Amino acid sequence: MFEKTGIPSAEMIMKKFPPIERINKGAVAVIECYKEIPCNPCETACKFDAINVGEDINSIPKAKFENCTGCAICLSKCPGLAIMIVDGSKSKDTVEVKIPYEFLPLPKEGQFVKGLNREGSYITDVKVLKVLAPKSFDRTPVITIEVDRRFLYEIRNIKVEV
Amino acid sequence: MKQAEIVIIGGGPAGLCAALSAAKSGSNVLIIDKNKNLGGQLIKQTHMFFGSEKQYASKRGIDIPEILIDELFKYKENVEIKTEATAVGMYEDGIITVLEKEDNYYKIEPKAVIVATGAYEKFLSFPNNDLPGIYGAGAVQTLMNVYGVKPGNKVLMVGAGNIGLIVSYQLMQAGVEVKAILDAAPKIGGYLVHASKIRRMGVPILTSHTVKEAIGNEFLEKVVISEVDEKFNRIKGTEMIFDVDVMCISVGLTPLNELLALRGCEMKYIPQLSGIVPVRNENYETTVENVFVAGDATGVEEASAAMVEGFLAGLCAAAKIGYKPDDFIDRKNDYIKQLNNLRSGPAGKHILAGIEQIGR
Numbered sequence: 001m002f003e004k005t006g007i008p009s010a011e012m013i014m015k016k017f018p019p020i021e022r023i024n025k026g027a028v029a030v031i032e033c034y035k036e037i038p039c040n041p042c043e044t045a046c047k048f049d050a051i052n053v054g055e056d057i058n059s060i061p062k063a064k065f066e067n068c069t070g071c072a073i074c075l076s077k078c079p080g081l082a083i084m085i086v087d088g089s090k091s092k093d094t095v096e097v098k099i100p101y102e103f104l105p106l107p108k109e110g111q112f113v114k115g116l117n118r119e120g121s122y123i124t125d126v127k128v129l130k131v132l133a134p135k136s137f138d139r140t141p142v143i144t145i146e147v148d149r150r151f152l153y154e155i156r157n158i159k160v161e162v
Numbered sequence: 163m164k165q166a167e168i169v170i171i172g173g174g175p176a177g178l179c180a181a182l183s184a185a186k187s188g189s190n191v192l193i194i195d196k197n198k199n200l201g202g203q204l205i206k207q208t209h210m211f212f213g214s215e216k217q218y219a220s221k222r223g224i225d226i227p228e229i230l231i232d233e234l235f236k237y238k239e240n241v242e243i244k245t246e247a248t249a250v251g252m253y254e255d256g257i258i259t260v261l262e263k264e265d266n267y268y269k270i271e272p273k274a275v276i277v278a279t280g281a282y283e284k285f286l287s288f289p290n291n292d293l294p295g296i297y298g299a300g301a302v303q304t305l306m307n308v309y310g311v312k313p314g315n316k317v318l319m320v321g322a323g324n325i326g327l328i329v330s331y332q333l334m335q336a337g338v339e340v341k342a343i344l345d346a347a348p349k350i351g352g353y354l355v356h357a358s359k360i361r362r363m364g365v366p367i368l369t370s371h372t373v374k375e376a377i378g379n380e381f382l383e384k385v386v387i388s389e390v391d392e393k394f395n396r397i398k399g400t401e402m403i404f405d406v407d408v409m410c411i412s413v414g415l416t417p418l419n420e421l422l423a424l425r426g427c428e429m430k431y432i433p434q435l436s437g438i439v440p441v442r443n444e445n446y447e448t449t450v451e452n453v454f455v456a457g458d459a460t461g462v463e464e465a466s467a468a469m470v471e472g473f474l475a476g477l478c479a480a481a482k483i484g485y486k487p488d489d490f491i492d493r494k495n496d497y498i499k500q501l502n503n504l505r506s507g508p509a510g511k512h513i514l515a516g517i518e519q520i521g522r
């Protein structure tokens with residue numbers, strides 16, 4: 001189905017997520033790159049040896065969650081916008097999620113926006129905590145949102161109403 | 163008659179890298195491009211590129227020409243650039259004819275030539291496919307990203323290859339609504355990371371669907387699509403109607419290399435390389451001596467591969483006319499290794515199968 005619709009299945013998604021204990025310890029990258037393509041900037045970008053593609057740049061990137069600091073450098077460098085950061089250490093009820101967002105208008109910090117799943121359907125309102133767009137992110141802003149924990153495995157995008 | 167050591171026809175990624183490589187070896191190069199700006203397809207690619215660091219991965223396409231041109235500047239006494247200059251003929255006696263601007267017509271006699279003319283878009287046939295509002299994906303991208311003009315308000319994209327997916331994404335960035343992306347193939351042809359990023363914006367991707375007809379009086383108003391079976395025959399009763407003012411056709415590119423055929427190079431039809439391509443050796447030299455080729459003109463692939471092919475062809479063309487650097491073998495092997503690496507995955511399989519048929 002994924003190859004017909006572009007929507008990964010729940011199992012595929014779960015396989016890319018770190019264990020919940022790791023998420024509850026602090027920020028960590030989720031690399032949703034499912035197919036072999038000639039690409040490796042995620043590996044090049046990571047200063048902590050937490051992503052491995054290897055000699056053959058067609059290999060699927062492998063995450064080493066124990067090395068990941070959640071710094072989000074890889075997130076803005078991935079041309080597939082396939083990486084997000086999840087952090088379950090801040091609260092029992094919510095998780096903080098960082099996603100790339102290349103659309104205007106950018107949300108404002110403190111604003112509530114619509115949270116969307118991988119199909120682009122609305123799931124819940126989310127609060128925007130941070131909007132980062134430094135020069136080094138090269139026009140791929142990174143948005144931090146606070147999301148109800150129940151939607152940890154579903155949230156993947158936002159919609160900013162104009 | 164203008165004399166030149168190496169003439170490079172086309173200043174896209176392949177041509178710029180060929181120029182860089184040949185100039186670095188010590189040869190004089192003359193780049194001619196029919197456009198006002200150098201960069202070829204790159205000047206409208208506002209997205210980040212794949213590949214590895216050596217092919218500027220993660221940089222945006224639009225920023226790569228500047229990097230290459232800055233690099234070329236280091237060899238400025240060896241480089242001459244002519245823009246708005248079209249190579250209109252290449253003849254058996256080695257002469258190239260050029261039309262610069264509107265009325266400056268002249269001949270060049272180079273020692274070697276590298277043809278890096280890129281590719282052009284294929285189109286689809288269906289009733290009313292000539293209505294205003296029906297564009298090739300390249301035209302839509304040029305309007306938006308080169309001229310800053312919105313092509314319309316509601317778009318139906320035909321083709322779920324990388325180009326269809328990326329242009330859809332860029333349309334959404336420009337504030338245009340993309341109603342759906344369809345493709346006759348049963349699977350999405352482009353990279354799935356691209357497909358996912360569009361899907362999560364809420365745009366449906368309809369595989370096994372094709373255009374039945376376009377409807378409109380003076381411009382496009384509606385498009386009728388239908389599902390197709392495994393043999394690409396339309397299935398009756400599956401029609402759907404979209405109210406759109408733009409339909410964007412993105413069903414692939416085909417190599418642009420008539421100049422090589424005119425010059426007498428042996429050409430072959432190779433479906434995996436998307437059309438008629440010149441037979442060439444591993445130095446990217448065609449069957450005519452000192453006539454080289456690089457980039458999409460040798461088979462439609464990616465800018466990453468086009469750049470490496472350009473570096474390789476530039477190196478080999480310069481060596482052929484007497485500028486063989488000491489590190490020739492090392493550079494050549496590095497380029498070959500990069501190309502093999504780019505093509506080693508599932509996406510590169512058909513390219514390799516195609517290349518096997520054109521080696522000489």
Ligand SMILES: Cc1cc2nc3c(=O)[nH]c(=O)nc-3n(C[C@H](O)[C@H](O)[C@H](O)COP(=O)(O)OP(=O)(O)OC[C@H]3O[C@@H](n4cnc5c(N)ncnc54)[C@H](O)[C@@H]3O)c2cc1C
Pocket residue numbers: 171172173174175176177194195196197200201202203204207210211212213247248249250278279280281300303324325326328329418456457458459463464465466467468
């Ligand atoms: C929407 C889209 C997205 C893409 N995304 C990616 C990507 O993410 N990563 C990637 O690696 N690749 C990507 N590509 C592919 C990439 O752009 C091409 O593979 C690459 O540009 C080919 O380079 P080239 O130099 O062979 O040809 P081109 O870039 O097409 O350049 C050819 C040049 O030759 C000139 N020319 C042609 N004929 C003549 C003549 N007779 N006289 C003078 N000049 C002439 C043209 O004006 C042009 O400047 C994308 C392409 C498109 C359309």
Ligand code: SF4
Pocket residue numbers: 028029045046047048049050051067068069070071072073074075085
């Ligand atoms: S978030 Fe930082 S540490 Fe973790 S994989 Fe990405 S770049 Fe590496």
Ligand code: SF4
Pocket residue numbers: 031032033039040041042043061077078079080081082083355
């Ligand atoms: S940079 Fe992104 S698209 Fe490329 S291999 Fe890494 S995760 Fe996949």
